[in-house]
Amino acid sequence: MVSACVQSAIAVLERQYSRYFSIEITEKLREETASTRLHNIDSDEIMEMFSAAKAKAPNAILCFLSSQLRACKNKTVVYLDGISEERREIVLKKAVKLGRMQRDQKRRTQNVLKAELISRQKKKQQSRDDSERRRMERLLKDKGLEVVQTAYPDLDYSQSERVHEMLDGKGCREVN
Structure with a gap:
């Protein structure tokens, strides 16, 4: 029974990945894919890093944590350490300016979304109140x-x- 299950799993995998099994693996392709990792490993690592960062700074905003994780994964600090001092200052000034502009834009978008949500909630509550009032009026007229x-x-x-x-x-x- 176990042997039949394993044979079925092999058949399914061969059918699903037949295109990949038929690819000719060249040395160039082997070099290009040598450093790649499975996406699940990366996503698990990011989630663990996010949980640790959130535990370390519970009041930090999501944008800050996201940028911190991207800087770590993209090896931004290593890159910045590798360039000259004056070039680093120029890059950091631009990055701070662009980051501030991006954060301001996100705040404006969040405020617009919040206002829209509040107006929709008010409309929904008004609709509920109106239907309750009409129900009470009908009850009052009828009974x-x-x-x-x-x-x-x-x-x-x-x-x-x-x-x-x-x-x-x-x-x-x-x-x-």
Whole structure:
């Protein structure tokens, strides 16, 4: 049974990767792919680095942590150490300026998104309130005030005369 399972797994792998098995491996291709790693290893490593950085600085923003991880993975510090002092200053000034501009743009985008989310939540709440009000009005017209009072005991019924007048179509007079 185990042998049959292994044979089936081999058949599936051969079918899925037949294109890769048929490629002629040259020395140039071997050199180009010698340093590559599996993507799962890289993603696991990044997640571990992110978790460690977040534990070390829990109040750090995501942009900062992302740039820190990219600098580590891209070996930016090694590159900066390898260039001349005046060239490094020029590169760092440009990087700081561009980073600030990028962060400001992200903040503006976040504020726009936050405002949009808030307006959508307000519209949704208004819609819920309107539907609840219409439901209460229908109940009041169909069943009467006593049913509404039992269904909504927490409402203030001190102005019930005014409600009856409005429902009867007599208009709205000022009640103090």
